[in-house]
Amino acid sequence: MQTFDFDLFVIGGGSGGVRAARMAAQRGARVALVEVAAMGGTCVNVGCIPKKLYSYAAHFADSFEESHGFGWTGEAPVFNWDVLKTNRAREILRLNGIYNQLLTNAGVTIITGWASLVDGHTVKVEERSFTAKNILVSTGGTPTVPALPGREHIVTSDQMFDLDPFPRRLLVVGGGYIACEFASIFNGLGSEVTLVHRGEKLLTGFDEDVRSFIAAEMEKTGVKLQLASEVTAITKTGDGLQVSLKGGHAGPFTVDSVLYATGRVPNTNGLGLEAAGVKLNSKGAIEINAHYQTSVPSIYALGDVTARLQLTPVALGEAMVVVDQLFGAAAGKKPRCMSYEFVPTAVFTHPNIGTVGYSEAAARKEFGKVSVYRADFKALKHTLSGSTERTLMKLLVEDATDRVVGLHMVGPDAGEIVQGFAVAMKAGATKAVFDSTIGIHPTVAEEFVTMREPVQVLAGSNA
Numbered sequence: 023m024q025t026f027d028f029d030l031f032v033i034g035g036g037s038g039g040v041r042a043a044r045m046a047a048q049r050g051a052r053v054a055l056v057e058v059a060a061m062g063g064t065c066v067n068v069g070c071i072p073k074k075l076y077s078y079a080a081h082f083a084d085s086f087e088e089s090h091g092f093g094w095t096g097e098a099p100v101f102n103w104d105v106l107k108t109n110r111a112r113e114i115l116r117l118n119g120i121y122n123q124l125l126t127n128a129g130v131t132i133i134t135g136w137a138s139l140v141d142g143h144t145v146k147v148e149e150r151s152f153t154a155k156n157i158l159v160s161t162g163g164t165p166t167v168p169a170l171p172g173r174e175h176i177v178t179s180d181q182m183f184d185l186d187p188f189p190r191r192l193l194v195v196g197g198g199y200i201a202c203e204f205a206s207i208f209n210g211l212g213s214e215v216t217l218v219h220r221g222e223k224l225l226t227g228f229d230e231d232v233r234s235f236i237a238a239e240m241e242k243t244g245v246k247l248q249l250a251s252e253v254t255a256i257t258k259t260g261d262g263l264q265v266s267l268k269g270g271h272a273g274p275f276t277v278d279s280v281l282y283a284t285g286r287v288p289n290t291n292g293l294g295l296e297a298a299g300v301k302l303n304s305k306g307a308i309e310i311n312a313h314y315q316t317s318v319p320s321i322y323a324l325g326d327v328t329a330r331l332q333l334t335p336v337a338l339g340e341a342m343v344v345v346d347q348l349f350g351a352a353a354g355k356k357p358r359c360m361s362y363e364f365v366p367t368a369v370f371t372h373p374n375i376g377t378v379g380y381s382e383a384a385a386r387k388e389f390g391k392v393s394v395y396r397a398d399f400k401a402l403k404h405t406l407s408g409s410t411e412r413t414l415m416k417l418l419v420e421d422a423t424d425r426v427v428g429l430h431m432v433g434p435d436a437g438e439i440v441q442g443f444a445v446a447m448k449a450g451a452t453k454a455v456f457d458s459t460i461g462i463h464p465t466v467a468e469e470f471v472t473m474r475e476p477v478q479v480l481a482g483s484n485a
């Protein structure tokens with residue numbers, strides 16, 4: 023029988039790779055993990071965590087402003103970008119250490135360097151070679167920027183956390199998660215922010231009401247939106263970067279920094295995929311089956327390198343499925359597939375967006391007859407705060423079954439609120455269950471269990 027150095031060799035120490043390596047080792051497997059950069063991957067180093075820390079920082083600006091209506095007086099404190107950067111870097115370093123420690127404690131062999139596949143059972147890390155019964159590719163993704171004159175002047179989200187100096191004037195290109203979040207964050211921190219998006223609306227794929235509502239709310243906070251516009255060139259001038267646009271109503275703009283947030287591509291280059299016989303799909307992502315197996319049965323792939331739902335909890339969930347499949351038998355685990363139905367998500371704009379399930383348009387397509395419940399109101403806090411911020415809450419109910427199939431919110435802490443409702447929706451909660459749930463008063467969240475009358479009946483409904 024062929025012997026291997028390891029039972030599982032994980033390439034990439036991000037969300038998915040670390041979880042898979044740690045859990046496999048805890049199940050008794052001999053595991054190695056190779057990482058070329060800082061442990062923790064995108065989420066820990068240049069994604070979710072630093073982004074959320076900066077979002078907290080930005081929220082203080084509103085809080086200082088809003089406190090006056092509640093009797094607080096005095097000037098708002100002055101923001102110090104260098105302090106935030108230093109404190110963030112210290113916290114991320116601490117997390118890198120924790121990830122390394124968790125892996126070491128679980129018995130994972132950590133290897134540092136760039137890995138590439140040689141064949142279905144062999145990985146090369148620079149000059150060294152390792153064999154494994156199974157290999158897991160979890161190499162994540164990288165920002166992608168279209169070709170344009172002046173491309174060398176732009177930054178991506180990877181550089182935003184350490185920009186020096188602080189961008190007094192920032193232009194953000196894109197209308198997805200990263201563009202919207204960073205526009206809100208830097209606006210809150212004090213930049214003059216203009217967001218340029220090629221589409222008529224932000225956040226393609228989200229519910230249409232949410233898309234319109236968040237645009238209006240972001241504009242109220244001071245973010246300038248240039249929709250249906252495209253950047254044609256960026257030129258360096260004595261006063262900063264001059265950005266020329268086509269479409270839209272304004273420009274050219276002179277700014278200090280230009281952030282391109284135009285999507286991310288899977289990290290597949292230089293991995294030896296072709297040599298090992300691992301196929302890519304039409305999106306340039308690693309092709310996998312429902313069990314995360316690539317075209318080479320001993321090689322698995324998950325997370326952003328497979329370009330499905332690019333979210334940390336999704337990569338974590340996929341890692342658990344792979345580990346259960348490969349090493350779960352002793353623990354009584356049966357091979358299973360991951361469900362991508364009702365994956366909740368939040369966009370940490372100001373205010374936040376929280377969403378789970380179908381948009382109104384997608385629900386109509388899937389279920390035909392759907393009832394819509396919607397509330398748009400000023401939260402109690404803002405009766406004194408002076409803020410004009412409004413909150414949107416929306417439920418979509420399949421008429422045939424009474425099941426709640428879509429839940430959307432734009433408002434403070436929407437991510438926190440929607441997480442709990444996602445559990446109910448996974449459990450198949452009906453509108454009747456929502457109606458029989460007692461609210462917590464006075465909260466914003468109680469609105470989800472007190473919306474009684476559908477505001478609109480979609481085309482095709484028999485109601």
Ligand code: FAD
Nearest residue numbers: 034036037038058063064069137161162325326332333334
């Ligand atoms: P990654 O975390 O990207 O890890 C891949 C690792 O592989 C990296 O550490 C890389 O260095 C390493 N690697 C690559 N090639 C090699 C090689 N050949 N050899 C050795 N190592 C290699 N998701 C959320 O759920 N919530 C959020 O709030 C959120 N915010 C985000 C904000 C930003 C700005 C970005 C960019 C992403 C955000 N995401 C968020 C998405 C989330 O970060 C990713 O979905 C998640 O990190 C994917 O995990 P992964 O394991 O697939 O890859």
Ligand code: NDP
Nearest residue numbers: 168196197198199200201221226283284285286332368369
């Ligand atoms: P997204 O795919 O979310 O958005 C990309 C945006 O760029 C879209 O608005 C797209 O427009 C636009 N775009 C694409 N190509 C071009 C181009 N050539 N010129 C101009 N505009 C272009 O990607 P992001 O980079 O924002 O984020 C990547 C992924 O990371 C997200 O999809 C998400 O899964 C994850 N993420 C999750 C977060 C969270 O959970 N809170 C936060 C940040 C990232 P169009 O809509 O017209 O296609």
